[in-house]
Amino acid sequence: MTWAAVAILAVVTVQRLAELWLSNRNTRRLLDQGAVEVGRSHYPLLVAVHVAWLAVLWWLAPGQPINWPLVVLFLLLQLARLWVIATLGPRWTTRIIVLPAAPLVRAGPYRFVDHPNYLIVALEIAILPMAFGLVAWAILFSVLNAIILTIRIRAENKALAYG
Template identity: 60%
Template sequence: MMWPSIALLAFVTAQRLGELVLARRNTAALLARGAREVAPEHYPLMVALHAGWIVGLWLLAAGRPVELFWFALFMGLQALRLWVLATLKGRWTTRIIILPGAPLVRSGPYRLLRHPNYVIVIGEIAALPLAFGLPLYGVVFSLLNACVLLIRVKAENAALESAMILK
């Protein structure tokens, strides 16, 4: 039965492409309001990582059975992702954008964690390959993602600190 894996991969691909459109729109709106992008040099690396993750899954996972536990975990993470998007609204973007004078969001999942979206992405990058029975793939991309997130979180925290948003 190929269609469950194809449907799941199509869902994830459409979701990520939709998020890129939303992020681009939100970024443009924030920049028009006087925001500035910080540390853009790591962004191509992050895009390459996520694109490679999806392309590799299409190559290796299409047609494989979907393991229900990992699928359910992945879908639970999607619900949490929607919570992040709903909380940040127009401030959600895939880039590090600082809007001077804007307070740090401290509602929704941000009451619990400083970077909930990154925790969700960590889970997704591991859970989706596991849903297809590809544990080594999940480990490799989790390690690559950890490298990118070390750069990203450090840059984001420094940007927020310099904007005197974090205390």
């Protein structure tokens, strides 16, 4: 099933690169409108965890048996991810960008959860390695992600409370 693993990872990689492009575009536009970035110091750690996660998957997943129900669950999470991105629209970024005086978004998935994107990402980081039987890696990256998200959510909540 190497071809299937490569196809899955290619889709995830292209998706992440497209999201970075969108995030950078939205970040520039928000900063031009007077927004400010918060939590810049932890951002490289967040990126490093995500790049390492994807690199480990590219290294170890091809050739592994695939748990298709977990792949389907991962794909369903992508629909939730798109819902988050669509709900935030031009305010969606991978950074913490606060537009002063802009109201908090309470539509879409934000009606149910304060940080739906982080919940989705936490699930993705666990589920995709498990779809390839890489349970130990799923645990390791879930722990690393939890650590960085703890820092990030504190910074974001603080910024939004004063934004």
